[in-house]
Amino acid sequence: MNKSLLYLVTLLFPLFLFSQSDSLSLNDTTQFSNAIRINLSKYKLESAHAYRTGDIERGKFLFDSLVQYRLAGTKFDNFTLKRINKSKVGKSKIELADIKKPIVFITYASWCVTTQGEIPAINKLAQKYGKDVQFVVLFWDRKHDIKKIAKKFSSRVMVCYAHESYKNDSRTVGILKHTLGLPTTFFLDENLKVSDIKRAGVQVSLQKGDYQKGYALNYNAFLEGMVPFLLNKELAKEMLVIK
Template sequence: MKKILLVFLLFFSIKGWPQQNENNEISFSKALALHLPSYKKKAEKAYRLRNFNEAKVLFDSLVNYKLAGSFMDDFGFKNLKGKEIYLSKFKKPVYLLTYASWHIPGKGELPALNELAKKYSNEIDFVVVFWDDKKTVKNLSKKFNHYISVLYVDETENEGAFAVKQLKHSLGLPTCFLLNEEKQIMKIKRSVFHPYGISKKESFDMNYEAIEEGIANHLLKQKSEGSNGNHLALSPE
């Protein structure tokens, strides 16, 4: 009877464990399921106590030690023609930025992103995903140059619910994911928050530097070194 109980418990513990393949790879959604509940509980307490430094440390710890190294799920979005586009369509390293129409970017953020997308267009795919309806996104897309793929998920259509839950409601927005060619997450970043009242030039410089730093250290560096055999094994603890 004890042996039967042991087998029963072992079966369900394995079934509920985030699945990893033979290369010790784990998906982003599985890593989230494992680590997000604990993070949210601690982060909510930190924000409730207005301990914003602690909240930042918790977020950095989550993304740097629990989520980085996982592989982004092959989420599907829509382009401005209404066609379904999956992340696997992009063959280069991906600079993936999640946005919403109600988010007001820093005055230098979009110009910096456009400039860098043009500069690195031969080496990196730049993708912006909006959580909004097609009409709104089509209008917003005019702010981005043609080197950036503008996609969207309209929650009112009840489609893409899995992508919305994982990418929008888990970490908030705007959030930037730096993915190598195999869609492994090399880094997760927030947008630059700069002091109020600085000039457009100062805002541009701060955003340009922050975005390019991420590209150089987490996308181009990985591409030049090669990522085969260098997958990060995520700890289940």
């Protein structure tokens, strides 16, 4: 286990155990789409008021509370996504349940500017941990609008797209884009259970040209959400050694 991962494990492991035991007992059998539907109206009302009055911290608190107490531990819907490029076996679509390993699922749009160092950080993590975790990026755009930006991602990152005008995309758009908005990152375990949900990219202002700081902040932000998956992998290895 490398030093940066070990540090995050040491820092977050007690919190991870507490939050998982608390949220899973409440939401273990709940479908994500049902949970977001039940809780969305109140969240949107309170969140809109917070941002309208300039209370940014309150808005962030409401989002984090919604995730921690209502969405973490729910079962993510098995969405079928269209890939920008076909897989090695020639398939242009993928069901999330077919991935069979933890997923870092990020939603963007071609007109949504990523923060400095964000895509390189994703690419580096995908290359480093690709055997254990699958990165999936979903753009809320038509196919021809994302071809250029899709080339910026590593081949280890699965780039997909969905749009209101495409047949069969309305449910995916309604549940994900029109609820928590974008950019958003969903951390899903190998059984599609929601471990955490965060806003994609670092949520701090960066000076123009401050690439290294942006890269480091983005790298650590995504890695933090991956810790439970990587920790479980390391623990599984340890158990095999003990046996």
